Amino acid sequence: MTNTQPQYPIISPSILSADFAHLANAVDEVTPATSRIHVDCMDGHFVPNLTIGPAVVKSLRPYTKSYLDCHLMCSKPEILIEPFVEAGADAITVHVELENVGEMLKKIKDSGVDVGLTFNPDTPFSAVEPYMEDIDILLFMSVFPGFGGQKFIPEVLNKVSEALEYRRKHNRDIVFTIDGGINKETAAQAAKAGCDVLVAGSAVFGSPNPCVAVKELEELAKAGLAEN
Ligand code: DX5
Numbered sequence: 001m002t003n004t005q006p007q008y009p010i011i012s013p014s015i016l017s018a019d020f021a022h023l024a025n026a027v028d029e030v031t032p033a034t035s036r037i038h039v040d041c042m043d044g045h046f047v048p049n050l051t052i053g054p055a056v057v058k059s060l061r062p063y064t065k066s067y068l069d070c071h072l073m074c075s076k077p078e079i080l081i082e083p084f085v086e087a088g089a090d091a092i093t094v095h096v097e098l099e100n101v102g103e104m105l106k107k108i109k110d111s112g113v114d115v116g117l118t119f120n121p122d123t124p125f126s127a128v129e130p131y132m133e134d135i136d137i138l139l140f141m142s143v144f145p146g147f148g149g150q151k152f153i154p155e156v157l158n159k160v161s162e163a164l165e166y167r168r169k170h171n172r173d174i175v176f177t178i179d180g181g182i183n184k185e186t187a188a189q190a191a192k193a194g195c196d197v198l199v200a201g202s203a204v205f206g207s208p209n210p211c212v213a214v215k216e217l218e219e220l221a222k223a224g225l226a227e228n
């Protein structure tokens, strides 16, 4: 875990697109370029795909000091909060489309890790607004969750504007993260719209040099922000 505040925008590689037989290597490869790793946990029920659980985070933890940001795409994330925290997660993000969101956020906060809330492309900002006081990370899904390599949905950036307005007005220290379809064509526009952290899976691990890919995406994001 790092305590220094990064200079946003930064890139957070999603290991969903890495070679699952060599996950520690994948994390190692991008470490010179970023210290924020995105971990996609899918349960085969909330989304039609099955991926990473706490056991994988526990195995990775001794290999990296990077911030492990765990995105839970699960129907019952409440049963996974404690196992993920014990495994070494630094942040846990849950979906607002579920029930008992307030209780889940409290459980995450009480466990001592950063609290994340996410919402699907067709869920309005008004659904997450009541929880803005309780979270450290707001994750904008710019694809429908379930799979890497999907096409960026640009309309999601309108919600980033709404959230920025809220953040300014209430002076809240929330990290805006965007997840899905981030690549060389979309990184600049996401950063320009106000996203602090850009999750990128296939654009990083589908590249012959993941570390260079992170650096290139970060450059594009920083150039996008500078256009403002
Ligand atoms: C989608 C996941 C994303 C995904 C992003 O359900 O939450 O984190 O890995 O992958 P790309 O960057 O390939 O869209």
Ligand code: ZN
Residues within 6 Å of the ligand: 014, 038, 039, 040, 071, 179, 199
């Ligand atoms: Zn994700």
